[in-house]
Amino acid sequence: MASRRSTLGSIACLACAGLFGAPRARATTTPVSRTTLTPDQAIARLLDGNRRFVADDPTPIDAGAGRRERLAAGQAPFATIICCADSRAPPETLVQAGLGEVFVARVAGNTIPPVDLATVAYGVEALGTPAVMVLGHEACGAVTAAVEVVTRGAIIPPIMQPMLGPIIFAVNAVRNQPGDLVDNAVRENAKAGARSLIRNPDFAEKIRVGTLKVVAARYDLHAGKIELLEL
Numbered sequence: 620m621a622s623r624r625s626t627l628g629s630i631a632c633l634a635c636a637g638l639f640g641a642p643r644a645r646a647t648t649t650p651v652s653r654t655t656l657t658p659d660q661a662i663a664r665l666l667d668g669n670r671r672f673v674a675d676d677p678t679p680i681d682a683g684a685g686r687r688e689r690l691a692a693g694q695a696p697f698a699t700i701i702c703c704a705d706s707r708a709p710p711e712t713l714v715q716a717g718l719g720e721v722f723v724a725r726v727a728g729n730t731i732p733p734v735d736l737a738t739v740a741y742g743v744e745a746l747g748t749p750a751v752m753v754l755g756h757e758a759c760g761a762v763t764a765a766v767e768v769v770t771r772g773a774i775i776p777p778i779m780q781p782m783l784g785p786i787i788f789a790v791n792a793v794r795n796q797p798g799d800l801v802d803n804a805v806r807e808n809a810k811a812g813a814r815s816l817i818r819n820p821d822f823a824e825k826i827r828v829g830t831l832k833v834v835a836a837r838y839d840l841h842a843g844k845i846e847l848l849e850l
């Protein structure tokens with residue numbers, strides 16, 4: 620039986636062979652190369668893009684025909700971002716990333732259900748992103764709903780309940796802490812997601828040798844700032 624590591628290796632090979640995101644560009648197109656950024660450089664680039672966003676100094680995005688043509692032959696993003704589906708927090712905008720620069724999994728409440736864990740693994744193993752950011756945000760509706768469930772017994776429609784399960788753990792973990800419970804839970808939820816990735820044996824070796832870094836962060840709706848959180 621294949622180990623998880625070898626399974627991911629196989630996925631990477633399939634990606635190299637073009638079986639995922641199969642290249643459709645003309646054979647003469649040179650695909651973009653895998654990022655050479657270190658984990659710290661990749662995180663710094665995310666934060667630098669966010670500084671420009673906060674400063675209202677937007678970066679011109681290369682989305683022209685040449686860029687599209689190169690990306691059609693294969694993508695090589697420099698970071699994977701797990702973030703909320705909230706319309707006020709589109710990660711590419713927040714970090715001023717262009718086409719093909721960040722690999723994103725968005726789900727309300729920025730939790731990491733199995734399919735999103737698989738997405739992270741694809742970003743890391745097949746696409747070679749050296750950094751993963753789990754990004755929560757101020758006034759998250761999913762976190763607020765989880766707080767309502769925990770503190771007031773609010774009833775959530777069954778179809779939405781899978782969204783809240785992991786967040787309820789985060790709410791309970793910080794329930795007795797001083798300060799705003801929703802914001803404390805936003806922070807804890809992002810940190811718990813990052814910690815779960817760090818603990819995952821599929822990423823352990825890369826983290827141990829320093830070729831992968833996982834961080835948690837919080838986006839402030841008012842200031843526009845992304846703040847790294849201590850794990």
Ligand SMILES: [Zn+2]
Binds near residue numbers: 728756758759762
């Ligand atoms: Zn949210």
